[in-house]
Amino acid sequence: MSSAATRTSQSIPEAPSPPEAPSPSEAQSPPEAPPTTGTPSPTGAPSSAGPARPAELRAAVDYADYRLVPARRPWRWVGTVLVSLGVAAVVWSLATNPRWEWGVVAQWFTAKSVVNGLLETLKLTAISGALGFILGFILALMRLSASPLLVSVSWTFSWIFRSTPLLVQMLLWYNLGYLYEKISLGIPFTDIRFFEAQTTTLISQFAAAVLGLTLNQAAYSAEIIRGGILSVDQGQLEAAAALGIPAWRRSTRIVLPQAMRAILPTAFNEIIGLVKGTSIVYVLAYSELFYTVQVIYNRTQQVLPLLLVATLWYVVITSVLSVFQYYIERHYSKGAVRTLPLTPLQKARKFFATHAPVNTAGRK
Amino acid sequence: MSTTLEAPAATRGLVEITKVRKSFGPTEVLKGISLTVEPGGVAVIVGPSGSVKSTLLRTINHLDKVDAGFIAIDGELVGYRVKGNKLHELPERDILKQRTEIGMVFQNFNLFPHLTALENVTEAPVVAPRPGKPRRSQAEARERGLELLDRVGLRDRADAYPRQLSGGQQQRVAIARALALDPKILLFDEPTSALDPELVNEVLDVIRELAKSGTTLIIVTHEMGFARDVADTVVFMDQGQIVEQGKPQDIFTNPQEERTRSFFSKVIEPAFNI
Numbered sequence: 001m002s003s004a005a006t007r008t009s010q011s012i013p014e015a016p017s018p019p020e021a022p023s024p025s026e027a028q029s030p031p032e033a034p035p036t037t038g039t040p041s042p043t044g045a046p047s048s049a050g051p052a053r054p055a056e057l058r059a060a061v062d063y064a065d066y067r068l069v070p071a072r073r074p075w076r077w078v079g080t081v082l083v084s085l086g087v088a089a090v091v092w093s094l095a096t097n098p099r100w101e102w103g104v105v106a107q108w109f110t111a112k113s114v115v116n117g118l119l120e121t122l123k124l125t126a127i128s129g130a131l132g133f134i135l136g137f138i139l140a141l142m143r144l145s146a147s148p149l150l151v152s153v154s155w156t157f158s159w160i161f162r163s164t165p166l167l168v169q170m171l172l173w174y175n176l177g178y179l180y181e182k183i184s185l186g187i188p189f190t191d192i193r194f195f196e197a198q199t200t201t202l203i204s205q206f207a208a209a210v211l212g213l214t215l216n217q218a219a220y221s222a223e224i225i226r227g228g229i230l231s232v233d234q235g236q237l238e239a240a241a242a243l244g245i246p247a248w249r250r251s252t253r254i255v256l257p258q259a260m261r262a263i264l265p266t267a268f269n270e271i272i273g274l275v276k277g278t279s280i281v282y283v284l285a286y287s288e289l290f291y292t293v294q295v296i297y298n299r300t301q302q303v304l305p306l307l308l309v310a311t312l313w314y315v316v317i318t319s320v321l322s323v324f325q326y327y328i329e330r331h332y333s334k335g336a337v338r339t340l341p342l343t344p345l346q347k348a349r350k351f352f353a354t355h356a357p358v359n360t361a362g363r364k
Numbered sequence: 365m366s367t368t369l370e371a372p373a374a375t376r377g378l379v380e381i382t383k384v385r386k387s388f389g390p391t392e393v394l395k396g397i398s399l400t401v402e403p404g405g406v407a408v409i410v411g412p413s414g415s416v417k418s419t420l421l422r423t424i425n426h427l428d429k430v431d432a433g434f435i436a437i438d439g440e441l442v443g444y445r446v447k448g449n450k451l452h453e454l455p456e457r458d459i460l461k462q463r464t465e466i467g468m469v470f471q472n473f474n475l476f477p478h479l480t481a482l483e484n485v486t487e488a489p490v491v492a493p494r495p496g497k498p499r500r501s502q503a504e505a506r507e508r509g510l511e512l513l514d515r516v517g518l519r520d521r522a523d524a525y526p527r528q529l530s531g532g533q534q535q536r537v538a539i540a541r542a543l544a545l546d547p548k549i550l551l552f553d554e555p556t557s558a559l560d561p562e563l564v565n566e567v568l569d570v571i572r573e574l575a576k577s578g579t580t581l582i583i584v585t586h587e588m589g590f591a592r593d594v595a596d597t598v599v600f601m602d603q604g605q606i607v608e609q610g611k612p613q614d615i616f617t618n619p620q621e622e623r624t625r626s627f628f629s630k631v632i633e634p635a636f637n638i
Contacts, residue, residue, distance in 0.1 A: 233474075235470060235472055235474040236474060236476065238427055238470070238474065239468075239470060239474035239475075239476070240476075241427065241460075241463070242425055242427060242463055242466075242467075242468040243463070243464070243468075243487070243488035243492060243541070243542075243545065244460040244461065244463040244464035244488060244492035244493065244494070244545065245460070245487065245488055245491055245492055246456075246457070246460060246491060246492070246493070247456060249491050253487070253491075254476055257478045258476075258477065258478055332478075334478055334525070335477045335478040335479065335480075335525035335526065335527060336477060336478065336527070337527070338527055338528055
């Protein structure tokens with residue numbers, strides 16, 4: 001806006017052209033131009049220099065009441081048209097190529113077995129996501145603690161679980177009964193047992209899936225949360241300690257809300273990764289979305305349409321999560337920016353308000 | 365600590381720093397500092413950068429631990445407890461209690477950016493363990509918080525976030541935050557060093573008011589004119605030692621030590637032109 005104003009007021013001396021036609025000349029900035037025309041005059045003469053000012057440097061007209069028109073950007077329109085054509089071509093081919101078999105997709109999209117699989121996927125994501133981040137938070141605090149033991153335990157945990165393929169972890173948990181026939185809870189190196197059970201009855205497919213996904217997720221989220229905590233200024237902790245605020249409150253009320261800004265984008269990456277990552281539990285023959293779809297296409301041989309059904313559901317979940325992400329991030333940006341960014345809805349309103357037909361008779 | 369008796373203001377807040385030493389790695393930064401500030405007194409610590417004035421300040425509320433020597437407030441050791449002939453460090457909770465009687469104002473304000481001005485002021489009184497006093501309820505803390513914001517002239521900005529305030533306003537909120545715990549002692553660590561020259565006075569005016577209130581103030585600053593105005597005692601530190609201390613009129617006009625003279629000859633002229 002201000003650049004347009006600057007240019008218009010600078011084209012004055014020779015021809016008082018209308019404000020819509022910017023002149024490339026940057027040379028002559030009139031000293032008594034309004035404050036928005038902030039380009040320093042090349043001669044450096046302040047307006048108080050007064051009487052010695054040559055008359056041809058003065059603005060011929062007072063433009064203070066003129067409407068400001070932003071610069072046109074033609075290449076942006078060219079780009080928009082090209083991209084729109086590309087998108088249209090893709091949509092057209094998706095809609096018209098019969099081999100996508102959209103009828104089959106529609107038929108299975110809301111089928112009971114598929115929806116059940118979807119619910120299992122959501123259940124696994126929610127449980128292992130929540131447990132994973134809670135455990136990750138604890139691991140992050142351990143890693144940041146002053147105790148060398150806690151630091152090394154946390155480091156080793158992340159090291160092991162980040163260096164083992166998730167697939168291997170899954171199979172390991174599921175076959176834990178082979179390694180340890182019984183699981184018991186008691187006092188080590190004594191005969192006292194509070195609880196004892198066969199491993200195979202304890203580790204169901206569901207338990208193995210949750211265990212594998214949670215521990216793997218915890219290893220990654222620990223690093224994400226640690227990074228977020230490290231991004232908070234040390235002075236915040238000092239100020240809180242100087243005020244006598246207890247340690248737990250310092251973490252949860254002062255540090256964590258500020259760390260969230262750094263944590264959230266990556267954390268949502270992880271959650272979205274986890275949604276699709278749950279598909280790996282098909283190796284346990286656990287009937288989540290992906291396994292369900294596989295079972296169906298093995299029977300009906302409609303491989304691609306059914307993979308498309310699963311894909312569409314993953315897209316839906318990811319989209320919903322992205323909306324959550326946007327609003328949660330907005331919540332935590334409170335106080336971090338002077339004014340909150342506009343929501344898409346507000347942006348749309350603003351777009352239509354500012355792109356209303358230009359009233360060229362706007363000047364007095 | 366005067367836990368049961370609510371003593372009149374000017375009899376609380378005696379600070380005794382005795383033979384305090386501290387090293388960072390191999391470098392000894394505090395080389396046996398001793399300093400007494402009377403209850404209700406105003407001590408201003410001046411000196412060249414790198415003379416670890418801030419470190420001394422931070423040992424007073426145990427943000428930095430001393431290696432030797434001790435600090436006592438109204439006769440009670442800060443951060444330690446005597447057992448036999450040893451000083452045992454207090455558990456975190458007791459240190460937090462002691463800190464609630466020692467307010468601190470930082471050079472960079474360190475306001476909590478995600479909380480409003482009022483929330484910054486009300487946070488500690490609600491959650492911090494104060495000796496002999498119950499925690500405040502949200503409503504009480506809010507009322508007292510607004511009162512304090514009023515005192516620093518910012519009642520109308522109570523709901524603003526720190527980033528929406530100017531530097532001077534932020535520092536005034538930080539002062540209100542430190543006052544919210546009714547401390548006996550207030551520590552100021554270069555409270556105006558991060559401010560535009562124009563905003564310095566609005567903060568100094570607030571501190572001048574506090575100097576009359578009977579709270580003990582210990583102020584590290586480079587504002588010599590201000591130091592001469594408010595201080596009972598001016599302490600000149602250099603290279604981890606107290607070179608000289610005395611009443612402002614004596615130490616500014618008639619310093620005894622050569623090092624003090626040469627320092628003031630460089631800094632006083634511009635400072636008095638404010």
